[in-house]
Amino acid sequence: MSAHAFAVPARATLPGRPTPGIALTAAAPGQDALLPPAALALLTTLHRAIEPLRQARLAARVQRQAFFDGGGLPDFRADTREIREGDWRVAPIPAALLDRRVEITGPTDPKMVINALNSGAKVFMADFEDSTSPTWANLLAGQRALAEAVAGTLQFDAPASGDKPGKHYALKPEGERAVLIVRPRGWHLDEKHVLVDGAPLSGALFDAALFAFHSARTLQAKDRGPYLYLPKLQSMEEAALWETALSHLEASLGLPLGQMKVTVLIETLPAVFEMHEILHALRNRIVGLNCGRWDYIFSYIKTFRAHPDKVLPERGQVTMTQPFLKAYSELLIQTCHRRGAHAMGGMAAQIPINHDEAANEQAMARVRADKLREVTAGHDGTWVAHPALIPVAQALFDAHMPQPNQHQVLREDVQVGRDELIRPPAGAITRAGFEGNVEVCVRYLAAWLDGNGCVPIHWLMEDAATAEISRAQLWQWLHTPGLHLDDGTAIDLRLLEAALHKLPATLGDRGKLPGGAKLDAAIALLDRLSRSDTLAEFLTLPAYALID
Structure with missing residues (x-):
């Protein structure tokens, strides 16, 4: 862990008295500094304001899945046609987020945070969701690492191991670091270690609120957010719930309304039919949508779990060149650019194969083909999982997108309806x-x-x-x-x-x-x-x- 002691920023101005109704069911080193009374008060009021609405949205998911299990199909909503057909745009994008051509993602441990911020990528998405096992120790260590990274004090000393000597990790100067975006957990996940009025806190609210509590004022002063990536949304109502939660956070922390900017992952099949609506629900703070391809494939399987005519072939055959995934990504580009938002590409999950040059070149060729597809289709940036892929992706985006983004690529040629989005591939x-x-x-x-x-x-x-x-x-x-x-x-x-x-x-x-x-x-x-x-x-x- 960092060589610097962690301290709550003096600018956290919420009440300092103990808050009734909240209980922690676990303990970890440094917990009191990360969760002082003011932070607990924030979590308590946020839970009480949002939890009934969250439970209603989770119940709506169950009802919607029952419709699909009964043979129903997802489709564009008739009651929101005016939103889809209306002439509106999202709020202007902050300067720090205008160029996002390569983003790296990973967990929130100190070594990863330092390496990712130093990696040369435009953005680092610190992931509390898909890349973090939510043990209490992991969550607190991640929050501490992010707070120290924002403060510029994060350091990490790796001990010697076998023939490998120890190594010291430290952040580069601020102007050389990636922009930080944090992905909290999805609405479906509880945080069982924090109970409010006897019920578990939402994992999403714990991750987002604690990050904002410790770092929002510092990031605001640097014109760096705070920025979030929102996962697993299934509807515009779930997006509106985030709007309510973030507005509550801003008011509690004394931030201007709309200070917290978000990018939404379109990684569920129901959400692809509500992209205009999701952008509209968050229009004062959203800056883009992302093709969360892996969760999207999972969601396709889950949505159609009772549909024998929609069984996908094995995972290796379900690539982004398959027609239903091509339709999804191109519709996302068209939707985002019509509304003035970024259309972010998906994750390259490959990692270098250092011991086999031929196999490594085959893997890198797949990465290059995937990123070439994205940039020529009109995406404004892409994701990688390993620092070695950053120059591979960057070279392609630099060659085909010399400007910060390509919102001018409107993709008016794209004609995608329900059937194109749900037709399964052969395999x-x-x-x-x-x-x-x-x-x-x-x-x-x-x-x-x-x-x-x-x-x-x-x-x-x-x-x-x-x-x-x-x-x-x-x-x-x-x-x-x-x-x-x-x-x-x-x-x-x-x-x-x-x-x-x-x-x-x-x-x-x-x-x-x-x-x-x-x-x-x-x-x-x-x-x-x-x-x-x-x-x-x-x-x-x-x-x-x-x-x-």
Whole structure:
């Protein structure tokens, strides 16, 4: 951790007396400094204002999924036609966010925060959601790291290990750092370590509010936000709930209305039909939408879990060149540019293969092809998971987008309707694809249960979103009658049992695997979820009960 002691900024001016109704159910080093009475008061009032509305939105999700399970299809809303057809634009984009051609994402531990801010990317998205296992210690360490990064004091000393000497990490000068954007957890996730009036706080509110409490005034003074990435929205009403929550935060912290700027990830199938509406609900603070491709594929599977005519082939065949994903990304570009907002591209999950030059070049070629597709389609920037990919993506965006963004590319040629967005691609399910899904799920779950939310597996950076694709595909394949592998083998529980049984031997020494000690628990959880009559809404919901 940082060599500097953490202290609450003097500008946090909320009341300092203890707040009745709030309780912490865990303890970690430095907790009192991160959660002083003023912060607890903010969390309490925010919970009481937002929690009934959050629960109503979560209940609406359940009702909507029941409609899909009954054979219904998502579509553009008739009651919001005026918003889609109206002539309006979002508020002007701050200067710090005009050029976002390459963004890097990752968890919030101190070493990652320093390396990402120093990486040369335009933006670092510090991720409390898909890349962070939400142990209490991880969450507090992440909040401390971000507060110290904003203050410019964050340092980290890596101890010596084997033949490797220790290493000191420190931030570059402020003008050489990436712009910080924080992704809080989604509306569906609770923070079980904080109870208000006996109920768990929303994980989204804990992450966003505590970050703002410690850093909003400093960031405002630097004209750097605070900025957020909002995940997993399914409707304009969920976007409006964020507007209510952020307006409450701004009023509580003495910030101007609209000071907190947001980018929204379009990573659920229902949300792609409400992109105009989501932009409109947040029009005074939103700066863009992002193609959250991995969660979007997962959401397609979940939405159509009861539709045997919409089963996707194995994950490796579901690329952004498939027509339904191409339609999604191009409609997002058209929508954003019509409204004066950024259209951000998706994640390149590849990591360098240092020991195999030929394999590494093949991986980098896939990255180049993907980023060339994005920039020539009209995207204003893209995501990478590893610093080595930054120059690869940057070169392509520099060559094809010399200006800060390309809002002038209106893509009026795009004609996308409901059918184009929901038509499944053709493809197959191979034995390797089935067993690969099992391996990814188990290895990621084991690491997540052990406190690590971002894991390299077969030279791809796996996070909760990519693991969700594998987990949801397994469930759908097993619960759709009559499916077979391409070699004719029936996809059934015996196939799953065989894959789970041989996996430990295939993986080898558990001591060399992230979360190896949790391997048996991960296998048991995947087995239980795969056998369940109903697809669990999110992998992290039952897994969360097994940590801390």
